Amino acid sequence: MITVTRIDTCEDIRAARAIRHEVFVLEQGVPLILEIDARDEDAIQVLMRADDTPIGTGRLLREAHHPQVVHLGRLAILPAWRGQGLGARLVAGLEAIARETLRGDVGEPLICELSAQEYALDFYRKQGYELIGRPRYLDAGIWHHDMRKRLSEVGQ
Numbered sequence: 001m002i003t004v005t006r007i008d009t010c011e012d013i014r015a016a017r018a019i020r021h022e023v024f025v026l027e028q029g030v031p032l033i034l035e036i037d038a039r040d041e042d043a044i045q046v047l048m049r050a051d052d053t054p055i056g057t058g059r060l061l062r063e064a065h066h067p068q069v070v071h072l073g074r075l076a077i078l079p080a081w082r083g084q085g086l087g088a089r090l091v092a093g094l095e096a097i098a099r100e101t102l103r104g105d106v107g108e109p110l111i112c113e114l115s116a117q118e119y120a121l122d123f124y125r126k127q128g129y130e131l132i133g134r135p136r137y138l139d140a141g142i143w144h145h146d147m148r149k150r151l152s153e154v155g156q
C-alpha cells in the first residue's frame with residue numbers, strides 16, 4: 001500500500017534526507033550545501049512509503065507575509081519507483097495536507113506555488129499547475145520555472 005504521511009519522527013527525517021540525497025545530490029549533482037537548508041525546520045515534510053519502505057518525500061512551506069500561498073518543494077521519488085504514477089500521488093498528498101492545515105486567509109484562495117525543474121514542466125501541468133510568467137532561472141545549476149495552482153476557492 002502507498003501512503004503519504006507527515007514526518008514526525010527522527011527516523012522519518014533521516015529517511016527523507018536519504019531520499020533527497022540520492023535524488024538531488026547523487027543523481028542531479030546538486031551541492032549538498034544547497035540541498036539541505038534551514039527551511040526544513042519550518043516546513044511540513046512528508047514521506048511516501050510503499051508498505052513500510054520509504055520511497056519519496058516532499059515539503060510544504062508557508063511565507064509569513066503571504067499566508068494564502070504555500071510552496072511545494074523538494075519532491076523526490078527514488079529511481080526504482082518512478083514511472084508508476086507515484087509523483088502525481090505525492091503531489092496530491094502534499095496538496096491535501098496543505099488544504100487541511102494551511103487554509104488561506106478569509107476572502108482569499110489558497111494558492112500552491114512551486115519551482116519546477118524544466119524537464120518536469122509537463123508533469124506539473126498534468127497536475128494542474130500553470131507557469132507564473134517569470135523568466136526561467138538557474139537554481140543549483142538546473143533550469144527552473146515558477147508555477148502555480150489554486151488549491152481552494154475564496155472562503156473554502
